[in-house]
Amino acid sequence: MIRTLIADDEPLIAAGIRTVLESAGDIEVVATARDGREAVRAARLHQVDVALLDIAMPVLDGLAAAAELTGTRVVLLTAFGDEENVRRAVRQGVSGFVLKTCTPDELIRAVRAAHAGQAYLSPAVTRQVLDMAMPGDDERGRDAAGRLATLTAREADILALVAEGLSNAQVARRVHMTEASVKTYVSRILAKLNCTNRVQAALLLRDAPFPPDARP
Numbered sequence: 606m607i608r609t610l611i612a613d614d615e616p617l618i619a620a621g622i623r624t625v626l627e628s629a630g631d632i633e634v635v636a637t638a639r640d641g642r643e644a645v646r647a648a649r650l651h652q653v654d655v656a657l658l659d660i661a662m663p664v665l666d667g668l669a670a671a672a673e674l675t676g677t678r679v680v681l682l683t684a685f686g687d688e689e690n691v692r693r694a695v696r697q698g699v700s701g702f703v704l705k706t707c708t709p710d711e712l713i714r715a716v717r718a719a720h721a722g723q724a725y726l727s728p729a730v731t732r733q734v735l736d737m738a739m740p741g742d743d744e745r746g747r748d749a750a751g752r753l754a755t756l757t758a759r760e761a762d763i764l765a766l767v768a769e770g771l772s773n774a775q776v777a778r779r780v781h782m783t784e785a786s787v788k789t790y791v792s793r794i795l796a797k798l799n800c801t802n803r804v805q806a807a808l809l810l811r812d813a814p815f816p817p818d819a820r821p
Contacts, residue, residue: 606631606632606633607631607632607633607654607655607716607717607720608633608635608651608652608653608654608655609626609632609633609634609635609653609654609655609656609657609716610634610635610636610637610638610644610647610648610651610653610655610656610657611623611626611634611636611637611638611657612637612638612639612640612641612643612644612647612656612657612658612659612662612667612670613639613658613659613662613682614639614640614659614661614662614663615659616639618659618705619637619639622657622712623637625709625712625713626657626712626713626716628709629713629716629717631717632713632716632717635651635653636648636650636651636653639662639663640662640663640664640665641658641662641663641664641665641666641667641669641670642664642665642670643664644656644658644662644665644670644674645665645670645673645674648674648677653677654677654678654720655677655678655679655680655700655716655719655720656670656671656674656677656678656679656680657680657682657716658670658671658679658680658681658682659681659682660681660682660683660690660694661690666690667681667682668681668690668693668694668697671694671697671699672697678700678701678719678720678722679699679700679701679719680699680700680701680702680703680715680716680719680725681694681699681701681702681703682703682704682705683702683703683704683705684704684705684706699802700718700719700723700725700802701715701716701718701719701725701726702725702726702727702804703715703725703727704727707727711727714772715727723773723788723791726770726802726803726804727770749809749810752797752798752799752809753798753809753810755797755798756794756797756798759790760790760793760794760797762780763776763780763787763790763791763794764794764806764807764810765810766779766780767791767794767803767806767807768806768807768810773787773788773791774787776791791803794806
């Protein structure tokens with residue numbers, strides 16, 4: 606069972622999330638919290654595997670709480686228009702981002718992916734981050750280009766699809782591979798680029814797109 610914490614200062618939303626997660630069969634909600642400080646204490650007390658945190662909470666917000674939860678996978682709940690917090694979370698390297706308007710299936714996938722050590726990002730969140738990203742300066746662009754140059758042509762193709770916000774399953778269908786193979790490729794890409802999650806890798810691509818004739 607995946608031991609999960611829900612932290613949200615709106616009881617009705619927390620109750621709805623709990624119902625969705627516990628319907629999955631392999632997820633157990635072992636604690637709830639109404640603010641970030643309470644979430645940190647509960648996560649440590651109950652040895653939580655995945656903490657699902659609302660970004661906007663009193664006392665300690667979701668990002669500040671995530672920074673204290675070392676050893677616990679964190680999925681953040683966010684909303685459109687929350688660009689600065691999403692940007693901070695991307696840099697911080699949390700395990701996942703989902704919109705509060707996501708489907709129940711997507712919420713379950715996010716928790717499972719985080720538990721498995723993967724980064725899960727709602728496609729809409731990926732697009733939001735890319736849309737708000739400003740083109741990099743020359744120095745950052747050169748750094749991004751140098752890191753991207755370490756990728757093979759196949760890895761570059763897969764990264765381009767990830768940057769569109771596609772899930773591993775969607776990428777697998779596009780490139781005619783198994784989802785497991787795509788997962789392996791994505792892990793390798795992140796390691797080569799020294800990126801914590803998919804959005805960081807996508808932002809590199811935004812800073813220095815692959816020239817058509819320059820792929821290795």
